[in-house]
Amino acid sequence: MSFEPVTSLYVHVPFCAHKCAYCAFYSEASSGELIQRYVQALIREFELVAAELKPRTIFFGGGTPSLLNLRQWSQILETMERLNLTGAAEWTVECNPATVSLDKARLLRSHGVNRISMGVQSFDDALLDRLGRIHSREMVFKSFDTLRAAGFDNINLDLMFAIPGQTPAVWGQTLDEALALGSEHLSSYEVIYEDDTPLFAQLQAGEFEVDEELACAMYEELVRRAEAAGFQQYEIANFARNQLGGSPLTAESPGIPAHACKHNINYWRGGCYHGLGPSATGYVRGVRTKNWSNTQLYCEQLEKGRRAIESTEKLGALARAGETAAFGLRMNAGWPFEQFRRVTGQDLRHEWRGEMDRLIKQGWARADSEGFQLTPAGLRFADSAAELFLR
Template sequence: MIYTINQKTVDSLYVHVPFCARKCDYCAFYSEPPTRDEMDRYVRALIIELEMVASDMQPKTVFFGGGTPSILSFSQWTQILKAFERLNLLGAEEWTVECNPATVSEEKARLLADYGVNRISMGVQSLDESILAKLGRIHNRSMVFKSYDLLRRIGFSNINLDLMFAIPGQSLEQWNRSLDEILVLQPEHIACYELIYEEDTVIFEQLQQGVIEETDEDLAAIMYEDMIRKLDHSGYRQYEIANFAGVRRNQHQGIPEMACGHNINYWRGGSYYGVGPSASGNIGGVRTRNSANTERYCLSLEKGERPLEWTEELSLRARAGETAAFGLRMSVGWSLDLFYQLTGFRLETEWKTEVEELIGLGWAELEGGVFRLTMLGIRFADAAAERFIMLDAE
């Protein structure tokens, strides 16, 4: 089972780039506008951290997220990629870099492709200028099309586009228009997120002060249903609450071919290293989190210490509960046998009460040895998952 994992088998790597040109009004991720010196110092520290973990890893998936990885300059990217080469970290089957449409350049995109980056995830959010302005995004719609064309021209054949709905003031028509325009581009993957009002964001403050109103729940539900219908009709399969991927014509069920393997590893409870400020990791059930302060992060590494803010080792049962919760986010749910193989626990007996309760609510079904959420359950996925996570505290 994966829980007796040997560190040599860690094959997923997350790298956090904590910089953005400007903070978006809804964003609670750790990121800040940088100076050139701060970015140079971060790159040096990141390379030291990579040196510390590289020998335990042979990454099959790599994900550069943030923040805005594409904000790094050509020479900063060159240093990171050369370090990957020196540390034998190249060759991932899936290597994703998140990009902002405003900071994609031909020179950098070619460099990434040359070193093996084969998946780009671009934060589009909307193609409506007024909505983009409301979100505080730095890009406009023409930058989306320009960057997308450029990435295709360079040869990226696996592109994800992120969209957001239930944005204050966003009409159903505006949402549908953005969706339709995205579908014309035919990306391999689309991720659609409902706007969440996170504390310590501009948009949360605006809500508190009555400057904006939360989107009506019924409208948000219609937007969600329209999205599922349109994407399904256009050949995308929903394989997780917010994630849709293209399917081959002869692939009738299961996880779609273009699904994000890196995220599937998270949802299946697999191990991964997280490097960079604020990055989380999970190595055989030992969870780690790096300092969410770039200055402290760099200082630690300059002294030769890993910048871990905390580590936590969960019991086997707690880990299994967490794995159950994450895996339920996926449309394929849990094969009971696979869950047992991975965790050593029988989902249907260890969590009998919870499984029966979710089935009784119409949120889940148990059929043919597979436990999964229903369409109704997917709407309440967080509440469904909590049943398993809350058991962790016992």
């Protein structure tokens, strides 16, 4: 049987120089030996899925992909070239400001990586320390210049707000400095207290309190300043510039700025993707897969010549459509009814009429003959709104 190739690829690099205080992603501070073993296993995993992949978007996330050294990156990039996996319209690599060098940036750029997502989080050295980040504010400025010098003209900065100890003035200063850098994209998330993280333990121990009102005010300040600086919000936490008229994906999606992250839009719009690397999830032909969240185990499986899949799940049509509805509502554009029907085979106006009416009455959403979307007030609580759509 032959299938349409999958056009979106996520690769997880599960290593960090040091574990941050708030982080629940699968990553570990590790020795060079395990990293080298991981690279060989990843190459094997690329070989196993290459025949059904034709990536239009690629995202290397982590962990800290920029932690891999020049030789390891060369091995990965040469493998991708050999297997015809390069040439994506959008190819992002996440970088930590402490691990960007001009040589590495040039190597990535020369093989077709054209977007960098940099984990800045804050421009305040005391808060960076509080979060357990390994970089300083100075490293952010230096790395940004290095990336520009290597030819990257599409850079995202990740920021974090409502960090314990962060005042509105410090947040305002961080926003000013981030916006002044002139990146093409900005992502900003409220601190989340995940089980089993040092920050969660500190919260449990009463070392600080969560101030929801302050978090709301910081979010509003983010939206206001980003828009004033020429960014267009297209998702709860994501803002992009719009100077470039339409790549093909942009043209397909009215209301989405040109520098929006097309890889993430594919997730929010219910598209398929392959996920490689430890802990990575994939969604291909209606089946969700999850790789082992254990790098040793991941390597062992691939050394035996098989995928390192821990679990697979086939969702029913309605359950999958409900999830897709929930994801898409995170976007300012919400769901055009026809697009939703094309993607899921279900009609929002029938199955979810009651939920839509309830949100509209609450002032959290609006609808017209074309589609349904959350209002700015609803977007702030999109997770609660989206839960209503799950089946």
